[in-house]
Amino acid sequence: MTLETKKSKFVELGKFLSQFSSIENPSKNDVLGNDLFFDECLNLIALSQSHNGWYTPEQVCFAFQSWAKALTQEKLDQWLSAYDFTDRQPKTIALILAGNIPLVGFHDFLSVLISGHNVLVKTSSNDQHLLPFIAKYLIHIAPEFKDKITFVEGKLENFDAVIATGSNNTARYFEYYFKDKPSIIRKNRNSVALLTGEESREQLEALGEDIFRYFGLGCRNVSKLFVPKNYSFDAFFEAIFKYKEVIEYEKYANNYDYNKAVFLMSNFKLLDNGFLTIKEDNGYSSPISSTFYEFYEDIDDVVKRLQDEEDKIQCIVSNNLISNSIPFGQTQSPELWDYADNVDTISFLLTIK
Structure with a gap:
């Protein structure tokens, strides 16, 4: 299968996913495979929360829409134009996937597929249905993919390289276990977000999207705020009030109640609006339903710290205060070329021999 053919099939996948902005959307007439897959996809979205309590229909539809926007001819061309895919011998690449979002x-x-390799997938126990469904759709519209996609439940065997995602603890295991294979090992x-106090209400509302999308479970979710000394959080709390319905989800509410209780029993000073606690803390990884914050006096000190600790940071949100920072509200809508x-x-993948 040529690169152009593969791109065209993923464009078709993007068109298919674009139909699911909600579970009430009607099907489109010009989408391949709708007769077999449209209703099945609706059922999958409806059942996802029973498979994983964090996978509400709204969150699954958002993920589908994000990928639909990415899988266009223009964006695939832009992404892949920088690479040379000629004369590549297919290898088998093992994927060990996370399941947080x-x-x-x-x-x-x-x-893996677009670069011409075969993919051997071990899904997370928290997300065992969505990617296999998409693979089934791809194989339907492009049967050539059938021999290139394999899902496994047990031990990974007979592969040439691995991309594994996990916690810092599992990463140490991965690094040892796959020490003889080319690998990408992803950690926590x-x-x-870097704020100055001059952000508009619209920017702070968009920051709420960065905090609450997927209930804050993703590495691209903002879990820490850097704010100037004596910063008032009033405007922040007013702007994020539009996300108050997050507390209606039982799993989120349980985490909110538990983490707030732990903080209070530890005599930590909290700010709280009824669905989010914020706590002064020099760490980065805040628990679900909480965001850490830290005061600064010199913004250059923050910039240097973030540069020094870049191995702990996935995204930086700011109003162009630091190079490569992301606009407010965009952390969960990465481009194809925004690599983890x-x-x-x-x-x-192109170096695998």
Whole structure:
């Protein structure tokens, strides 16, 4: 299958996913495979929360829409134009996927297939249905993919390289277990926002999207705020009030109650609006339903710290205060060329001999 053919099939996948902005949307007449897959996809979205309590229909539909916007001819062309795919011998690439947010491993899956390799997938126990469904759809519209996609439940065997995502603890295990294979091993990372106090209400509302999308479970979710000394959080709390319905989800509410109780029993000073606690803390990884904050006096000190600790940071949100920072509200809408941990997955895949 040529690169152009593969791109065209992923464009068709994007068109298919674009239909699911909600479970009430009607099907479109010009989408391949709708007769077999449209209703099945609706059922999958409806059942996802029973498979994983964090995968509400709204969150799954958001993930589908994000990938639909990415899988266009223009964006695939822009992404892949920088690489040379000629004379590549197909290898088998093992993927060990996380399951914290819907389709979190799809970019690796896409990258392996688009670069001409075979993919051997071990899904997370928290996300065992979405990617296999998408693979089934792809095989239907492009039967050539059938021999290139394999899902496994047990031990990974007979592969040439691996991309594995996990916690800092599992990463140490991965690094030892796969020490003789070319690999990308991803660890815990968090995202931060750098504020000055001059942000508009619209920017602070968008920051709420960065905090609450996927209930804050993703490495691209903002879990830490850097704010100037004597910063008032009043405007922040007013702007994020639009996300108050998050507390209606039982799993989130349980985490809110538990983490707030732990903080209070530990005599930590908290600010609280009834669905989010914020706590002064120099760490990055805040628990679900909480965001850490830290005061600064010199913004240059923050910039230097973030540069020094870049191995802990996935995204930085700011109003162009630091190079490569992301606009407010955009952390969960990465482009195809926005690689996790800033490791170029395609370049890695093209080096596998």
